[in-house]
Amino acid sequence: MGKFCTNCGAQLKDKAAFCSNCGSAVAAQSHSSGSLSGNSMPGLVGFSRRINDPEVIKEIEDRNKKGRGCIFIGIPLPFIIFLIVSFVSDEVDTLDAIVFGGGISVAFLLIYLFAEYLSNSKRSWDGIVTDKELKNKTRRFRDGDIEHYIQCTVSFRTDSGKKHFSVSTSNGNPEFKDYYDYLNVGDRVRYHPQLPFKYEKYDKSHDSEIPCMFCKTINDIQNDRCEVCNCLLFK
Ligand SMILES: [Zn+2]
Ligand SMILES: [Zn+2]
Known part of the structure; x- marks a missing residue:
């Protein structure tokens, strides 16, 4: 049975890791069986083609x-x-x-x-979330003051086998948990260095929310555009 790209629908060669038409990575698990679990929406499986949308390119x-x-x-x-x-x-x-x-x-x-x-788009990669960690940290200043803060680390393994980390701390950064909250261990992701929100999930079909890649606002998954900045959402 032939497999088809979940992103653009083109027929895939056997054992192809990438779609020859749109370049999106083929997920390790087969989507051709038709046995999608639960209430997942097939349209939300696959990396968004909006990174190539003229409107998104112009916005960047x-x-x-x-x-x-x-x-x-x-x-x-x-x-x-x-x-x-x-x-x-x-x-x-x-x-x-x-x-x-x-x-x-x-x-x-x-x-x-x-x-x-x-932020060069050529530094983009596809990979898997391998670990998430929250750590309580303290920093002692010279004058004796102690600052408590939280450090968030999300670890990835790229398809080429490299390790990649996203580290953020809570001091002065209200967005520090964005990636930690959004991503789960095992998620397949694409890294977009040219965008403010840098990680896109391959499978968004189990999510009720989707982040805006430009202003990072969490939107309802049903939306086509961001409620705050009106940019196209990546689905
Ligand atoms: Zn494709
Ligand atoms: Zn937005």
């Missing part, structure tokens, strides 16, 4: 453009400010200002380039 580009606009003002700013200060004030040497201001500008540039690298 628009957000990147905005970020880039800020960064191209922000990078040369320290250099310019130090230079101006050195001209106005007698106490700051021009050479010092160039070295200091330029140094800060270069540091900003490196941070920007690293962030660009991290």
Whole structure:
């Protein structure tokens, strides 16, 4: 019996790990038997094709453009400010200002380039959630203050066998449990480095809720668009 891609419906070659038509990974368990358990909805099984939707692509580009606009003002700013200060004030040497201001500008540039690298869509992978962990942590400051916080770790194994971790802490981050709450051990996921919410479940058919990949709002699974930002949901 032939197998079909749960994402686009194209016929799959025997033992194919990826669909030759849309590139989505084929789940280890066979979906061709038709014996879907419980109240699962077949339409919600498979990675969403919306990552290739022109509207989603445009949304990602628009957000990147905005970020880039800020960064191209922000990078040369320290250099310019130090230079101006050195001209106005007698106490700051021009050479010092160039070295200091330029140094800060270069540091900003490196941070920007690293962030660009991290969010490159080519760093995407498919994998499995292997573990979830919540840890109570304490941090002791020099003045004797003690801060208690929670550390969330979700572990993954990519299809190519690499380990990947998502670590977040509760201090100053109200979203720290987003991935921990959404993902379960054993879930098949796709990592989207270019999106604010980075993990998409392969099988959403048992869920009543779906996160917006852009603003991270939890929506009803029946929605087609996010209630808050109106972006397309990944289903
Ligand atoms: Zn396909
Ligand atoms: Zn949204």
